[in-house]
Amino acid sequence: MNLIRYTYPRTSSLVPAFGRSPWSGLETEINRLFETAVDEFASPAFEHRFPVDLYEDEGNTYVRAELPGLTREDINIEMVNGYLSLNGNRKVTDDDGKVTETISLNRSIAIPETVQVEKVGATFENGVLTVTLPKREEVKPKKVTVEIK
Numbered sequence: 001m002n003l004i005r006y007t008y009p010r011t012s013s014l015v016p017a018f019g020r021s022p023w024s025g026l027e028t029e030i031n032r033l034f035e036t037a038v039d040e041f042a043s044p045a046f047e048h049r050f051p052v053d054l055y056e057d058e059g060n061t062y063v064r065a066e067l068p069g070l071t072r073e074d075i076n077i078e079m080v081n082g083y084l085s086l087n088g089n090r091k092v093t094d095d096d097g098k099v100t101e102t103i104s105l106n107r108s109i110a111i112p113e114t115v116q117v118e119k120v121g122a123t124f125e126n127g128v129l130t131v132t133l134p135k136r137e138e139v140k141p142k143k144v145t146v147e148i149k
Helices: 024-042
Strands: 052-056 060-066 075-080 083-093 099-110 121-125 128-134
Touching (some): 052 099, 075 128
């Protein structure tokens, strides 16, 4: 826990000067205190999560994650009950090359029902993991030409 010294605002700062609201300092202070409190409690839960990018085209949904320092053998991908689970283990070594610590990285993403689970594929190149989630045929947009008579 970090202790932060609080100083009371001077009365001269409460007088609106140059169009400044007397509440702006209070709002800033409350935001800072809230962010500090939330960071203290939330950081351990999200410490070993990594960011992912989600995007789609007409036929597929893609999940992209940057995992530098990992190899294909360090990564495990599973589809369970509508969730895509990405897991990886990063080994931390000392100067002698001995493994001193293993950090477990994980991320779970809810996958829509429109995905063909049996056709999910993944590639891993240069530290970038791309998981391809193909959409079902009935979900893909279809173009129908109508003949004019």
